[in-house]
Amino acid sequence: MRILIADDELISRRLLEKTLQRAGYEVTAVENGRLAADGLCKPQGPRLALLDWIMPELDGPGVCREVRKRKDQSYVYMILLTSKEKKEDVVAGLESGADDYLTKPFDPEELKARLRTGTRILDLEDRLIEAREQMRFQATHDALTSLWNRGVMMELLARELTRSRREGKCTAILLGDIDHFKNVNDTYGHLAGDEVLKETARRLVSSVRSYDFVGRFGGEEFLVTLNNCDPAFGLARAEKIRKTIADHPIETSAGLISVSMSFGLLLSQEWGYQSVVELLHEVDTALYGAKSAGRNCVKVATSNRQRDDSVEMAPELMRRRQ
Amino acid sequence: MTKCAIDFHELLARVENDRELMQDLLSIFQEEFPQRYLALREAVELLDATRVVLEAHALKGMLSNLAAGEAAAASAELERLGRNKETAKFHESFANFENIAKELSRQVTAYMAEVSG
Numbered sequence: 001m002r003i004l005i006a007d008d009e010l011i012s013r014r015l016l017e018k019t020l021q022r023a024g025y026e027v028t029a030v031e032n033g034r035l036a037a038d039g040l041c042k043p044q045g046p047r048l049a050l051l052d053w054i055m056p057e058l059d060g061p062g063v064c065r066e067v068r069k070r071k072d073q074s075y076v077y078m079i080l081l082t083s084k085e086k087k088e089d090v091v092a093g094l095e096s097g098a099d100d101y102l103t104k105p106f107d108p109e110e111l112k113a114r115l116r117t118g119t120r121i122l123d124l125e126d127r128l129i130e131a132r133e134q135m136r137f138q139a140t141h142d143a144l145t146s147l148w149n150r151g152v153m154m155e156l157l158a159r160e161l162t163r164s165r166r167e168g169k170c171t172a173i174l175l176g177d178i179d180h181f182k183n184v185n186d187t188y189g190h191l192a193g194d195e196v197l198k199e200t201a202r203r204l205v206s207s208v209r210s211y212d213f214v215g216r217f218g219g220e221e222f223l224v225t226l227n228n229c230d231p232a233f234g235l236a237r238a239e240k241i242r243k244t245i246a247d248h249p250i251e252t253s254a255g256l257i258s259v260s261m262s263f264g265l266l267l268s269q270e271w272g273y274q275s276v277v278e279l280l281h282e283v284d285t286a287l288y289g290a291k292s293a294g295r296n297c298v299k300v301a302t303s304n305r306q307r308d309d310s311v312e313m314a315p316e317l318m319r320r321r322q
Numbered sequence: 323m324t325k326c327a328i329d330f331h332e333l334l335a336r337v338e339n340d341r342e343l344m345q346d347l348l349s350i351f352q353e354e355f356p357q358r359y360l361a362l363r364e365a366v367e368l369l370d371a372t373r374v375v376l377e378a379h380a381l382k383g384m385l386s387n388l389a390a391g392e393a394a395a396a397s398a399e400l401e402r403l404g405r406n407k408e409t410a411k412f413h414e415s416f417a418n419f420e421n422i423a424k425e426l427s428r429q430v431t432a433y434m435a436e437v438s439g
Contacts, residue, residue, distance in 0.1 A: 008380070009383045011354070011383075011388065015387055018337070018340065054379060083382065104387070105389070
């Protein structure tokens with residue numbers, strides 16, 4: 001654990017430094033409050049601090065106040081070192097944001113015990129942050145594939161469409177469905193089915209750029225957005241993604257399983273100011289077209305004027321999910 | 323018999339029996355103390371209560387860490403006088419501190435000469 005000590009008095013500083021190094025701390029020692037505040041406020045700075053009360057430039061309580069002003073970084077546990085023993089002094093020190101105080105000259109065992117208290121509190125904060133991050137991940141990601149979930153994909157897509165319209169760029173929306181997935185589950189079991197879904201997700205992610213989005217949209221249905229996509233290459237990129245799935249069988253605990261995907265593709269710049277729901281409806285219609293055309297292919301969504309009559313029916317009802 | 327200006331038993335406990343560290347601290351004292359002492363003397367001569375508080379406070383911290391209890395108490399008294407602006411008592415209090423400090427310095431020098439062989 002890293003710790004910052006700030007004391008203008010050299011003997012005190014050396015004594016603290018050695019005592020804490022022996023106790024296993026990684027020590028940074030500074031001689032005034034200004035250096036202490038700067039060190040504690042920088043990103044990835046120490047999270048434990050021992051601050052002398054009276055120091056040049058900025059006193060201990062001043063350092064505490066400055067550190068507490070930051071809201072965006074990890075908690076810093078600060079102990080004031082003081083020869084002040086009056087109740088009002090102690091209250092003032094704690095009011096400034098210090099977590100504890102220690103009277104000088106300090107007893108090494110008491111010092112270490114108080115620092116252990118600080119470490120426990122910081123550990124608790126770490127665990128709380130980890131739990132919060134886990135909950136945030138669970139709320140935004142699909143549990144099986146770790147891809148973005150449907151709700152987040154809708155938000156990301158809406159944001160991306162707004163951006164691409166503002167900048168006159170194109171977003172390619174790709175809705176894919178694993179062909180005959182029900183057969184996979186029926187033939188190889190649900191465990192193998194899950195492995196297929198996970199590997200499909202992995203391949204989809206690996207086949208797009210870091211700033212594209214991939215999400216699980218439903219059971220065996222995946223949504224990919226190719227952001228800032230040159231419309232001339234939209235279909236080629238979709239084909240490449242399709243081949244990533246179809247060209248190599250997936251290794252599962254039940255053996256190798258060959259799967260393919262059908263895709264609907266929509267290039268946003270050809271659709272003006274339609275809503276996310278409307279565009280998803282159109283790309284779903286194109287996906288239905290791909291299924292109808294024999295599967296394992298990509299069909300581009302066309303506007304009402306160009307649309308083939310054969311795909312002009314309610315896709316959710318008509319498409320067979322297998 | 324001369325009274326021991328430093329409680330070595332307490333100092334050793336404070337450095338967790340690290341004799342090398344103890345010598346290091348005493349060596350720092352030998353380097354730092356004369357400047358601090360002169361700064362305090364100057365503040366006393368000028369009857370500058372604010373500076374007396376600052377210098378006496380710094381000396382108190384240094385001496386407390388070395389378990390030099392009597393010298394720390396003498397500097398604490400000067401700090402108290404400075405806070406209360408009792409400038410008339412500065413010289414008498416400083417004279418007391420000076421006597422204690424001289425003996426402390428003598429003992430530290432003797433100890434360091436002994437340990438360095």
